[in-house]
Amino acid sequence: MYSAGDLIQFKINDKEFYGEVLGIDNEKIEVSRLKNTEKQHGRIWEFVDDNKWSAIDGKYVIKHIKVPEGSDRDTVVKAWKQIGFIPGGDGLSF
Numbered sequence: 880m881y882s883a884g885d886l887i888q889f890k891i892n893d894k895e896f897y898g899e900v901l902g903i904d905n906e907k908i909e910v911s912r913l914k915n916t917e918k919q920h921g922r923i924w925e926f927v928d929d930n931k932w933s934a935i936d937g938k939y940v941i942k943h944i945k946v947p948e949g950s951d952r953d954t955v956v957k958a959w960k961q962i963g964f965i966p967g968g969d970g971l972s973f
Contacts, residue, residue, distance in 0.1 A: 881908050881943065884950075888942035888962050889935060897924075897962055898933070907934035913964070913973060924964065924973045 881887070885900040887910060898910040911932045913924045944958045959966050964973040 881937070882945070882948070884946045884948060886944040886946060886958050886962055887940050889939040890941050891935070891939050895941075896933075897964065899926075901932055904934065906936075908937055908940070909934050916972075918972075923967070925971055 881900050881903055883900055883902050887898060887900060887908070889896050889898075889910075896912050898912040901909040901911055903909065909932055911929075912927050914927050915921055916923045916925055942962060944961050946955060946958045950958075956966055959973065967973055
């Protein structure tokens, strides 16, 4: 169901998170989360550090956007827009 590169929105303890699926391990979804930054008065989001990815249960996912392997830039940009983000062009910020 979930594949590396897919995008998800998930909610845990009434807090919403966004991220990119890295893989599946023991029924957990490994995801690189976005975090809100102080840049441009909080309008810029970035991925958390590489070593701080999360493993979550699928029950927390509230939105799943499939991104086929090998997708072109336009497809990826449209996918991010579906969860409310515009990629910054550097692969790290939104």
